[in-house]
Amino acid sequence: MNVLVYIETAEGKLKKSATEVLSYGKVIAKNSGGTLTALAIGDLTTDEQGKAGRFGADKVxxxxxxxxxxxxxQAYASVVAEAAKQNNASVVIISNTFNGKAMAPRVAVKLKAGMVDGAVGLPDLSNGFKVRTSAFSGKAFADIELTSAIKVITVAxxxxxxxxxxxxxxxxxxxASVADSDFTAMVKEIVKASDKISLPEAEIVVSAGxxxxxxxxxxMIEELATLLGAATxxxxxxxxxxxxxxSEHVGQTGLAISPNLYIAIGISGAIQHLAGVSSSKTIVVINKDPEAPFFKAADYGIVGDAFEVVPKLIDEVKKFKAANG
Ligand SMILES: Cc1cc2nc3c(=O)[nH]c(=O)nc-3n(C[C@H](O)[C@H](O)[C@H](O)COP(=O)(O)OP(=O)(O)OC[C@H]3O[C@@H](n4cnc5c(N)ncnc54)[C@H](O)[C@@H]3O)c2cc1C
Known part of the structure; x- marks a missing residue:
């Protein structure tokens, strides 16, 4: 199966999520005897084009x-669909980011494709084409079978x-030819919320309630985050x-994130909050109430007052960094 991966960029560089979808697409192409084509729109330095190849693209x-x-x-969806057609792609892969979520359904309509959003694993090709995604705010998994000739997958x-x-x-x-009607809503200016680490891309997140x-x-939350190279x-x-x-609000009505480490401080762990963070690889909870629901979802828990625990954590991280350069 030929695979087309849309790779998101920022300031001329591949986003981390783009490297993930490249490697994801590579496995599908390899397992099904196809090729992987990556599509980048906008600025992308020569070095970064090479990087797309190293992460799996046969062609960029x-x-x-x-x-x-x-x-x-609309315009990006037209370009992605056009690239998919020209490269005979039967699988189109897009990151399940803010932009990816907006664009993927349009791409699916243009290609008359079935779509799965927020995939959390590789497709099972052993009997059809099944993709696992999370359901019910992260409480369950759904295995969705795509039977259309072309498939669109967004990957969490x-x-x-x-x-x-x-x-x-x-x-x-x-x-690609893009119609004027694709340019009815234009971005005039992007004002960055801050220069800090981007929350959806962060490996470590320090969160507080x-x-x-x-x-x-x-x-103290910002100090701990800075020391750990984390987003808040x-x-x-x-x-x-x-x-x-x-922009920092996570949960069912905010951003859904899945960092490697999520540190929740003074947050009760309501189901609506967990909906956006429960797929984090490791969850550490600091709460003074031992009955706080968040402890049930935690890998590590500290029962204690945040105003005592967090300064101690900061001191320990500083000591660790001083000792380890
Ligand atoms: C439709 C809907 C959508 C929602 N969407 C979201 C969402 O996207 N994201 C979200 O977060 N919420 C969402 N909520 C709200 C959610 O239900 C909770 O009310 C909310 O998550 C609680 O926030 P919290 O844990 O910060 O506050 P609280 O529930 O007030 O909990 C504070 C916690 O801090 C602990 N604490 C207090 N003092 C200390 C201390 N000194 N040291 C350590 N711990 C301490 C307490 O024991 C407690 O567990 C939604 C609700 C609805 C109805």
């Missing part, structure tokens, strides 16, 4: 059209390990109260 298609420098949902970030190797793909410029009592107490997140009531920006 690069679209350099100035009109497509910023993400435009951090659910598949990116693997770099020595192989290198070829690079070609790709120009109403147990922190007020916005003035977030200094928060529960919904915290962002509703404007203690933290809405």
């Amino acid at each position: 298609l690069h679209v350099t059209n100035d009109k497509l420098k910023q993400f435009i949902n 970030p951090n659910s598949f390990k990116a693997e770099e190797n020595q192989s290198a793909g070829t690079v070609e410029t790709f120009s 109403r147990g922190l009592k007020g916005p003035e107490n977030w200094g 997140a928060c529960s919904k009531p915290v962002s509703d109260a404007h203690w933290r920006p809405h």
Whole structure:
């Protein structure tokens, strides 16, 4: 099966989620005797094009059209569908990011394809084409069978390990015809919320809730996050109260993330919060109430007052870093 992977970029570089979908697509192409083509739209440095090859692409298609420098949902979907058709791709893979989620259904419609969103594992090709995704806010898995000739899959970030190797793909410029009607909603300007680590891409997330009592107490959360190279997140009531920006709100109505390490401080662990974080690889909970529901979802728990535990953690991380360079 020929596979087309849309790879997201930022400031000329591949996003981490792009390396994951490349490696994911590579396994499908390899197991089914097909090829993997990657499609990048917008700025991508020569080094990064090579990197796409090392993460699995046999061929990298690069679209350099100035009109497509910023993400435009309809236009990007047209380009991805066109690339899929021209390369006889029967599987199209997209990261389940903010942009990917918006674009994938449009691509599926254009290709008359069946679609699975938020895949958490590779397709099972032993008897048909079944893809596992999480369901009921992370409480269950659903194995979805795609029977259409073309399949579109969005892959949950951090659910598949990116693997770099020595192989290198070829690079070609790709120009697709995009209709004027695809440019009805244009991005005029992107204002970055902050220079901090991007929350959906972060390997480690330090998150805090109403147990922190007020916005003035977030200094220790930010200090711990900086020491660990982590992004910061928060529960919904915290962002509703404007203690933290809405861009940090995780859960059912906020961002869904799956970092390698999620540290939840002063968060009760309501089901709506867990819906966005329960697929984290390791969960550490710090809460003064031993009955807090979050402990049931935790790999490690500390029962204690955040205002005592977090400063101690900060000291220990500092000592560890000093001792280990
Ligand atoms: C439709 C709907 C959608 C929702 N979507 C979301 C969502 O996307 N994300 C989300 O987060 N919530 C969401 N909620 C809200 C959710 O139900 C909870 O109310 C919310 O997650 C609770 O936030 P919290 O844990 O920060 O606060 P609380 O429930 O007030 O819990 C605070 C916790 O801090 C602990 N604590 C207090 N002081 C300390 C201390 N000094 N040290 C250590 N621990 C301490 C307490 O023991 C407690 O467990 C949604 C609700 C609804 C109805």
